[in-house]
Amino acid sequence: MLGGDFRDRLGVCTAPHCDRVYVDVSRNGTRRFCGTACQNRVKTAAFRARGRTA
Numbered sequence: 001m002l003g004g005d006f007r008d009r010l011g012v013c014t015a016p017h018c019d020r021v022y023v024d025v026s027r028n029g030t031r032r033f034c035g036t037a038c039q040n041r042v043k044t045a046a047f048r049a050r051g052r053t054a
């Protein structure tokens with residue numbers, strides 16, 4: 001559906017060193033990153049922070 005409340009769907013990427021704005025088009029609004037590049041970057045960093053080596 002278009003014409004919805006896009007302002008409610010606007011968010012800023014939560015990845016470090018990134019402040020890009022995205023529009024969350026997922027059904028339940030759980031998006032946190034501007035794209036998969038940032039998502040993977042944060043995932044990898046969290047994985048490493050847990051003490052596991054790649």
Ligand SMILES: [Zn+2]
Binds near residue numbers: 013014033038
């Ligand atoms: Zn980002």
